[in-house]
Amino acid sequence: MQKHAQAVSQHCNVAVLHIIANTQDQKFEVETTDNNGVLEVIVYYKKIKGSSPIHKYQKLKRRHEAHVLGYHKVLNTIGKIDLTHLNVTYPAGLFALYLKQRHKIPYIITEHSTAYLPSSTHQFSKIETKWIKKIGLNASIICPVSEGLADSIEQFGVNNTYEVVPNVVNTTIFKPTASKQASNKIRILHISNLKDEQKNITGILNVIKKLSDLRKDFTLTILGEGNTEHYKQKAKSLKITENVIRFESEKTTTEVAKLINSNDLFLLFSNYETFSVVIAEAWACGLPVITSKCGGLTETITKENGIQVKVGDEAELLNQLNTMLNQITTYNPEVISTQFGNKFSYETVGNTFLTIYKRTLQI
Numbered sequence: 001m002q003k004h005a006q007a008v009s010q011h012c013n014v015a016v017l018h019i020i021a022n023t024q025d026q027k028f029e030v031e032t033t034d035n036n037g038v039l040e041v042i043v044y045y046k047k048i049k050g051s052s053p054i055h056k057y058q059k060l061k062r063r064h065e066a067h068v069l070g071y072h073k074v075l076n077t078i079g080k081i082d083l084t085h086l087n088v089t090y091p092a093g094l095f096a097l098y099l100k101q102r103h104k105i106p107y108i109i110t111e112h113s114t115a116y117l118p119s120s121t122h123q124f125s126k127i128e129t130k131w132i133k134k135i136g137l138n139a140s141i142i143c144p145v146s147e148g149l150a151d152s153i154e155q156f157g158v159n160n161t162y163e164v165v166p167n168v169v170n171t172t173i174f175k176p177t178a179s180k181q182a183s184n185k186i187r188i189l190h191i192s193n194l195k196d197e198q199k200n201i202t203g204i205l206n207v208i209k210k211l212s213d214l215r216k217d218f219t220l221t222i223l224g225e226g227n228t229e230h231y232k233q234k235a236k237s238l239k240i241t242e243n244v245i246r247f248e249s250e251k252t253t254t255e256v257a258k259l260i261n262s263n264d265l266f267l268l269f270s271n272y273e274t275f276s277v278v279i280a281e282a283w284a285c286g287l288p289v290i291t292s293k294c295g296g297l298t299e300t301i302t303k304e305n306g307i308q309v310k311v312g313d314e315a316e317l318l319n320q321l322n323t324m325l326n327q328i329t330t331y332n333p334e335v336i337s338t339q340f341g342n343k344f345s346y347e348t349v350g351n352t353f354l355t356i357y358k359r360t361l362q363i
Helices: 002-008 053-078 093-103 126-138 147-156 201-214 229-237 253-261 277-284 314-326 333-344 346-361
Strands: 015-022 028-035 038-046 084-087 107-111 142-144 186-192 218-224 245-248 265-268 289-292 306-309
Touching: 002 038, 002 084, 002 346, 015 053, 028 053, 038 053, 053 093, 084 093, 093 107, 093 126, 107 126, 107 346, 126 147, 142 147, 186 201, 186 253, 186 277, 201 218, 201 229, 201 314, 218 253, 229 245, 253 277, 265 277, 265 314, 277 289, 277 333, 289 314, 306 314, 333 346
Parallel strands: 015 038, 084 107, 107 142, 186 218, 186 265, 218 245, 265 289, 289 306
Antiparallel strands: 028 038
């Protein structure tokens, strides 16, 4: 969301309004910052405890008051608002709908949430479903970050016009390096939050163990945001040797780009995705990808940039990963980076949104 705002700020005056429930003495606290030309207004509001109908009403009322307070802060700083760009439909969309009905300010929606996916365990309440459909119907357009998510939101019952606009990759950082250090082994990389229910790290380790029994000419690096100790123990129990697998801790954005460029192939075996930023980053660096057909960027996979396998099918992943290692030299990093990575650049995404804005405002 922040990167979308930065992309759009190349063409428009952008203010980001965010409200956060907090434990504090004051009813509201407002924080404003300038983030590379984007005005960021955060309103912290005192959390209301309880789940009774009156408490739920009070929570909605206070959220609305926080939004109004932040909105007037934005107006006082940058002036008239022409359009609202809503990120995530509910509950913030209640205020976008209010601005349209009260002040005639149209809004568009960018949606990222996995909650709409068929594989999601999230359950919307009847009232939430009602409001999501109403907010969606009143938007000028809905811009999910992937085709799969667009299909899921439509199936949820949100009627509107859809146009997919992807997430953003900083292609000044994520780009092919001039030279890559030579290695006698093919280097496979996985990056994720390590949540097994989504990313299926267990399935990856099972496949890597079987692949290591077939061949010795590869390594796997796993970079995780979460606790890697569990998976280190899992790898040890599977008798995956340390010369086959290694684990990396969290890194800065620049360090992640450097790590991607030191590898030859990116691996993702998720059960579901709405948009996989790490795949886009890998493509921007010129790496081919092997991934499951889990949503996200699967509609963008071609024979030039990677291979797809069925969700959870370890036998197919083993077979296709083995095939991919055999043909790794046939992938062209420059072609992958130019044709597939650049579609996620700040310039490309910013121009796409500018076109949508102008069409919405009829200018």
